[in-house]
Amino acid sequence: MASVTFKNVNKIYPGGVKAVIDFNLEIADKEFVVLVGPSGCGKSTTLRMVAGLEEITSGELYIGDRLVNDVPPKDRDIAMVFQNYALYPHMTVYENMAFGLKLRKVPKAEIDRKVREAAKILGIEELLNRKPKALSGGQRQRVALGRAIVREPKVFLMDEPLSNLDAKLRVQMRTELSKLHKRLETTFIYVTHDQTEAMTMGDRIVVMKDGVIQQVDTPRRIYDHPANLFVAGFIGSPQMNFLKGYLSSEGDKLYINLAQTKLPIPDGVKNKIDPSYIGKEVIMGIRPEDIHDEPAFVDYFPEYCFDANVDVVELMGSETYLYLNFYNNTLTARVDPRSNARPGDKIRIGFDMNKLHLFDPVTTKRIIE
Amino acid sequence: MQKTIIEILSEIKKQLKTPFAILDKKERYVLIGELKEKQSRCTVNLCGSKYVLAADLAPEQLSDFSLLLKELINRKFSEKLIAFLEGKGNAIEDLPNPCGLILVKSSDSFKLENFLESLFEEMLFVKADDAFIFIIPVGDLDELKETSFALYQSLSEEISSRILICIGGLAKEPTELPVAYMNAVKALQFASPFKVGVLNYTEMALEKLLASLPQESRHEFNIEIGRRIRGLDKEALKTIRTVLDCNLNLAEAARKLYIHRNTLMYRLDKISSQTGLDIRKFKDAVKMEIFLTLNELR
Ligand SMILES: Nc1ncnc2c1ncn2[C@@H]1O[C@H](COP(=O)(O)OP(=O)(O)OP(=O)(O)O)[C@@H](O)[C@H]1O
Numbered sequence: 001m002a003s004v005t006f007k008n009v010n011k012i013y014p015g016g017v018k019a020v021i022d023f024n025l026e027i028a029d030k031e032f033v034v035l036v037g038p039s040g041c042g043k044s045t046t047l048r049m050v051a052g053l054e055e056i057t058s059g060e061l062y063i064g065d066r067l068v069n070d071v072p073p074k075d076r077d078i079a080m081v082f083q084n085y086a087l088y089p090h091m092t093v094y095e096n097m098a099f100g101l102k103l104r105k106v107p108k109a110e111i112d113r114k115v116r117e118a119a120k121i122l123g124i125e126e127l128l129n130r131k132p133k134a135l136s137g138g139q140r141q142r143v144a145l146g147r148a149i150v151r152e153p154k155v156f157l158m159d160e161p162l163s164n165l166d167a168k169l170r171v172q173m174r175t176e177l178s179k180l181h182k183r184l185e186t187t188f189i190y191v192t193h194d195q196t197e198a199m200t201m202g203d204r205i206v207v208m209k210d211g212v213i214q215q216v217d218t219p220r221r222i223y224d225h226p227a228n229l230f231v232a233g234f235i236g237s238p239q240m241n242f243l244k245g246y247l248s249s250e251g252d253k254l255y256i257n258l259a260q261t262k263l264p265i266p267d268g269v270k271n272k273i274d275p276s277y278i279g280k281e282v283i284m285g286i287r288p289e290d291i292h293d294e295p296a297f298v299d300y301f302p303e304y305c306f307d308a309n310v311d312v313v314e315l316m317g318s319e320t321y322l323y324l325n326f327y328n329n330t331l332t333a334r335v336d337p338r339s340n341a342r343p344g345d346k347i348r349i350g351f352d353m354n355k356l357h358l359f360d361p362v363t364t365k366r367i368i369e
Numbered sequence: 370m371q372k373t374i375i376e377i378l379s380e381i382k383k384q385l386k387t388p389f390a391i392l393d394k395k396e397r398y399v400l401i402g403e404l405k406e407k408q409s410r411c412t413v414n415l416c417g418s419k420y421v422l423a424a425d426l427a428p429e430q431l432s433d434f435s436l437l438l439k440e441l442i443n444r445k446f447s448e449k450l451i452a453f454l455e456g457k458g459n460a461i462e463d464l465p466n467p468c469g470l471i472l473v474k475s476s477d478s479f480k481l482e483n484f485l486e487s488l489f490e491e492m493l494f495v496k497a498d499d500a501f502i503f504i505i506p507v508g509d510l511d512e513l514k515e516t517s518f519a520l521y522q523s524l525s526e527e528i529s530s531r532i533l534i535c536i537g538g539l540a541k542e543p544t545e546l547p548v549a550y551m552n553a554v555k556a557l558q559f560a561s562p563f564k565v566g567v568l569n570y571t572e573m574a575l576e577k578l579l580a581s582l583p584q585e586s587r588h589e590f591n592i593e594i595g596r597r598i599r600g601l602d603k604e605a606l607k608t609i610r611t612v613l614d615c616n617l618n619l620a621e622a623a624r625k626l627y628i629h630r631n632t633l634m635y636r637l638d639k640i641s642s643q644t645g646l647d648i649r650k651f652k653d654a655v656k657m658e659i660f661l662t663l664n665e666l667r
């Protein structure tokens with residue numbers, strides 16, 4: 001068990017690619033941290049630096065209190081679970097799990113105890129004598145996890161470990177990994193570009209872009225208080241809607257002006273906005289689920305409502321997506337499947353203004369709160 | 370293999386003053402020596418197989434002696450094996466068969482012996498110029514591939530940072546090994562210096578074909594297609610690579626790139642107007658794939 005601390009860590013690959021830039025992060029002991037971001041943003045590079053598989057160009061990396069910049073991978077007390085988990089075909093499941101310990105000259109009896117214990121945790125006790133050929137994808141992934149568990153590392157590093165599994169198995173393994181984390185009480189650093197995985201598994205999420213940390217926070221905070229336009233657009237599906245507007249005030253009331261529509265900003269939100277933005281251009285963000293077409297909302301909050309044209313209606317089963325045209329902007333709304341909006345209709349919709357997000361159009365930073 | 374080892378041992382025996390004998394795992398004499406009653410014994414790993422060494426030495430001297438012996442025999446055996454693989458020496462007959470041959474290249478030097486001993490009962494490895502040659506008993510090519518991937522992962526994890534494994538192929542008979550070796554060396558030559566992972570020579574038809582083209586025609590192709598592609602920015606090149614890797618499945622590529630499908634379409638339109646090549650057209654996609662592969666070749 002150990003914390004992991006990055007201090008001003010940079011990674012420049014030979015050839016000049018700046019993969020990770022001034023990375024600062026403190027991961028607590030036993031924490032489950034997820035690194036998420038688009039392809040090429042430096043997630044794997046960051047993980048590989050912790051593993052010792054990639055040299056750190058500058059900065060300091062600590063595991064516990066130990067500076068590990070120059071410590072070779074095998075001495076770091078970490079275990080890595082890869083995306084393409086390969087098992088040795090000539091060895092049984094047992095041997096595949098045991099070999100890392102054998103290499104470290106762990107006594108046979110202890111190896112046996114650890115392998116059986118890990119197999120029990122993972123529910124693969126009956127598979128121990130099988131060869132990998134006779135395993136399903138999910139079972140193989142469990143063996144790969146088992147191989148990491150038996151080493152009792154201080155930190156688990158996982159790079160998209162579920163991305164080769166089919167959708168159903170992925171959901172199942174997601175829960176199993178969360179349970180495993182609780183049970184092992186070990187630090188997990190998990191890389192994914194799947195935001196659902198990030199949102200459901202992490203204690204904290206680190207959102208990265210172009211090698212730079214954009215935000216570090218709990219899933220809830222990241223979703224409700226994205227620090228900038230990138231995080232706002234990256235987390236959440238369908239994506240948050242963005243509209244250009246400007247803020248104006250009349251008396252002690254604050255408004256957002258979007259094309260020909262002017263919507264009042266509730267006092268609770270108003271008090272959290274930096275007043276120097278009044279009269280200035282901003283970018284407004286509203287999540288699809290915060291756009292409403294149900295009569296109860298329209299009746300109750302008439303001041304938040306306006307007309308929009310329905311372009312497309314996408315039935316998803318438990319919910320419906322409306323693609324709306326609002327002054328040549330496309331808005332996506334996630335509404336109740338009982339909605340009777342049809343393509344071509346002009347309907348009345350409203351924004352839940354308490355769930356409003358505002359960003360500075362130049363710095364792209366969040367300006368509420 | 371044992372035959373070759375015995376040959377070498379007999380040669381070494383003539384050069385060393387200390388009398389010694391070698392026994393196999395079942396305690397049968399492989400090499401007889403003139404030993405006194407009081408001898409000490411230890412196990413010794415010679416060229417990937419376990420033997421017992423017996424000599425008229427105190428136990429603490431024995432361990433030094435076994436290291437020396439091991440060093441000597443491994444060196445001689447390496448020479449013989451490499452000569453054989455390069456088609457210059459005598460065949461080494463009793464190698465495991467079938468077996469697979471792979472080359473392992475690493476950015477750092479490391480000691481493999483303990484590592485491999487805990488993995489394989491019987492396997493051979495020797496150090497060639499800048500890579501290790503591994504000869505592993507395997508049933509078929511799939512097994513060799515899977516073993517190579519597993520080895521890549523354990524080596525990355527346990528030992529060193531940048532590992533490249535080149536699969537030469539399967540040898541049903543030892544006489545097929547030199548070909549497998551040559552293939553692995555070629556695969557290694559194709560790889561760019563920063564390449565890591567596993568390359569399989571038997572699946573590199575395009576690379577092979579392209580590498581065999583005369584410099585002139587490669588140059589011509591590069592000029593015709595490259596002129597158009599080279600002007601693109603990094604983002605565009607990445608977009609092309611991703612679309613190709615997703616088998617031209619645009620939805621998947623958009624997901625991988627984290628952009629909206631429409632953004633991807635827009636980028637592809639832009640690339641197409643800049644280069645005259647539309648990746649959505651199969652023939653243009655082929656040209657792009659060839660161009661990129663050509664440029665990834667060393
Ligand atoms: N060995 C390398 N040599 C040079 N550049 C590299 C190397 N490995 C990665 N890069 C570059 O560094 C950047 C970050 O790569 P990295 O693999 O860390 O991204 P990632 O976030 O894991 O992406 P993905 O989601 O596609 O796995 C990319 O621009 C990539 O091209």
Ligand SMILES: [Mg+2]
Pocket residue numbers: 043044045159
């Ligand atoms: Mg990655």
